[in-house]
Amino acid sequence: MNLTLKIWRQANANDKGKMVDYPISNISPDMSFLEMLDVLNNELIEKGEAPVSFDHDCREGICGSCSLYINGEAHGPDRLITTCQLHMRTFKDGETITIEPWRASAFPVIKDLVVDRTAFDRIQHAGGFISVNTSGNTIDANAIPVNKQDADDAFSAATCIGCGACVASCKNSSAMLFVGAKVSQFALLPQGKVEATERVLNMVKQMDEEGFGNCTNTGACEVECPKGISLENIARMNREYLSAALKG
Amino acid sequence: MSGILNSSIGRKFAMALSALFLMIFILQHFAINILSVFSPDAFNEASHFMGTFWAVQYLLQPVLILGVIFHFVMGFVLEIRNNKARAISYAKNNGAANSSWMSRNMIWSGGFILVFLIIHFIDFWIPEINTKYIVGDMSGTLPSGEFRYHEELVHKFKDLWRVALYCVGFVFLSLHLLHGFNSAFQSIGANNKYTKGLKGFSKIYAIGVPVGFIFIAVYHFLNH
Numbered sequence: 001m002n003l004t005l006k007i008w009r010q011a012n013a014n015d016k017g018k019m020v021d022y023p024i025s026n027i028s029p030d031m032s033f034l035e036m037l038d039v040l041n042n043e044l045i046e047k048g049e050a051p052v053s054f055d056h057d058c059r060e061g062i063c064g065s066c067s068l069y070i071n072g073e074a075h076g077p078d079r080l081i082t083t084c085q086l087h088m089r090t091f092k093d094g095e096t097i098t099i100e101p102w103r104a105s106a107f108p109v110i111k112d113l114v115v116d117r118t119a120f121d122r123i124q125h126a127g128g129f130i131s132v133n134t135s136g137n138t139i140d141a142n143a144i145p146v147n148k149q150d151a152d153d154a155f156s157a158a159t160c161i162g163c164g165a166c167v168a169s170c171k172n173s174s175a176m177l178f179v180g181a182k183v184s185q186f187a188l189l190p191q192g193k194v195e196a197t198e199r200v201l202n203m204v205k206q207m208d209e210e211g212f213g214n215c216t217n218t219g220a221c222e223v224e225c226p227k228g229i230s231l232e233n234i235a236r237m238n239r240e241y242l243s244a245a246l247k248g
Numbered sequence: 249m250s251g252i253l254n255s256s257i258g259r260k261f262a263m264a265l266s267a268l269f270l271m272i273f274i275l276q277h278f279a280i281n282i283l284s285v286f287s288p289d290a291f292n293e294a295s296h297f298m299g300t301f302w303a304v305q306y307l308l309q310p311v312l313i314l315g316v317i318f319h320f321v322m323g324f325v326l327e328i329r330n331n332k333a334r335a336i337s338y339a340k341n342n343g344a345a346n347s348s349w350m351s352r353n354m355i356w357s358g359g360f361i362l363v364f365l366i367i368h369f370i371d372f373w374i375p376e377i378n379t380k381y382i383v384g385d386m387s388g389t390l391p392s393g394e395f396r397y398h399e400e401l402v403h404k405f406k407d408l409w410r411v412a413l414y415c416v417g418f419v420f421l422s423l424h425l426l427h428g429f430n431s432a433f434q435s436i437g438a439n440n441k442y443t444k445g446l447k448g449f450s451k452i453y454a455i456g457v458p459v460g461f462i463f464i465a466v467y468h469f470l471n472h
Contacts, residue, residue, distance in 0.1 A: 006339070019339055072342030098340040105335045171343065171352055172330035176256075204257055213333030214256045214326050216354060217431040223346035235439030241257045242437065 001027040001088060004096040005040065007052055010109050017109065019098075029089035033076065034059060034066060036088055053112040059084040061226065064161030067168070068113055069100040074165035074224045082163060082226045102164050104173035106211045119210040120162050120178060126206035127199035128182045130191050144190045154188040157181040159227040166221035166229070172213030177221040179207050180233035187240050197244040204241050259326060264435035266319040267428055271453070273312055274421075278457050281464050284401055292395035296388040299376065299397075320362055327355045350427040357424040364417030371404060405468035414465045418458035425454035 010017030041051035057065040066083035070076035166177035186192025252258035283291040429450035
């Protein structure tokens with residue numbers, strides 16, 4: 001395959017940045033998207049140019065590191081995959097592919113296609129945990145019966161890998177699918193209900209402070225989420241938050 | 249409790265509540281207006297009741313006006329805040345791949361509805377308030393002694409441009425409701441086993457009510 005890549009290049013956080021065109025040849029349709037970028041980077045290094053920086057780690061759809069906005073969609077045009085699971089056979093020979101970083105004020109660009117997603121970490125620190133001492137007095141996980149549907153819903157919510165595709169896809173850069181999933185996975189289980197009130201209040205407060213936008217229910221996040229996190233989690237977070245705020 | 253409206257979810261909730269209130273009002277407005285097609289007398293009676301009953305005039309009307317103002321102001325405030333959340337736009341964004349046009353353009357459909365609403369107020373509401381509270385005529389009748397409401401409605405819809413404008417206004421209302429109706433329920437946390445049925449009902453409401461209003465305008469234009 002012969003392709004033209006239009007890639008966002010930005011030397012550092014303070015650089016203005018711009019789109020740069022890179023023609024690339026002899027790409028196998030069986031390559032993953034990240035392997036194709038590896039080939040490009042090898043060529044750039046051989047020419048003495050700076051390689052394109054992009055996040056990646058596990059390359060098997062688990063870690064949530066890869067974060068590319070490809071041809072106008074988070075993780076590219078395929079569904080329920082991360083960028084590392086995207087293959088070049090998805091594209092046509094001769095195609096121009098636009099590659100950009102996640103765009104959100106809460107996710108500032110560090111370099112090229114790498115963005116700072118520590119806003120998600122700070123939201124998690126605000127309440128995305130349960131305060132149980134597991135050192136020396138571990139209780140059997142099955143000691144408390146859990147409704148099967150609740151267990152399934154909690155597990156589905158817990159599959160969120162925190163990649164940020166929801167924020168990148170949302171026209172408002174809202175983080176509500178991520179926070180909704182993190183709130184839900186605990187709110188549905190008895191172990192999480194103990195701190196449910198303060199958890200949702202603190203996590204939503206942190207989310208707002210980070211500068212994410214307000215959800216307007218377009219549903220783009222659900223469609224683009226590589227793990228298929230449902231909008232039901234946002235509705236559950238809304239219920240949890242309103243109930244907690246009225247109590248407080 | 250005090251911080252609810254300062255939070256993103258609280259603002260969403262307030263926006264949804266005002267939307268649900270306005271949707272109930274629109275349905276009530278339609279129920280009375282459609283009477284003008286089938287029974288001018290019933291339309292006159294209902295209009296006179298709504299125009300003179302103290303609870304409607306002094307309680308519901310101010311709440312409605314505040315609700316309309318709140319919904320529009322909050323809509324624009326949220327749009328400005330949301331735009332700030334993405335300071336740099338994408339060079340290429342394929343929004344159509346993951347969301348409906350209606351959901352991505354609520355500010356535009358809402359803006360056109362606001363323009364329509366201003367014209368509608370100038371057309372009907374301001375003359376009505378003038379007659380009742382400035383001139384002081386609460387009788388609701390013409391010099392001939394007959395009720396004036398049906399006569400005034402028919403007179404307004406003799407003008408082709410006004411009818412065309414009203415039709416366009418209701419098309420935008422329909423586009424707005426096609427996303428807004430269901431979205432309001434999601435915002436108040438109602439996403440459950442009833443959601444699928446609610447989505448179906450929302451489509452019936454979002455298309456049926458505006459089409460009904462268009463029918464009323466076109467009916468009077470063609471028949472008078």
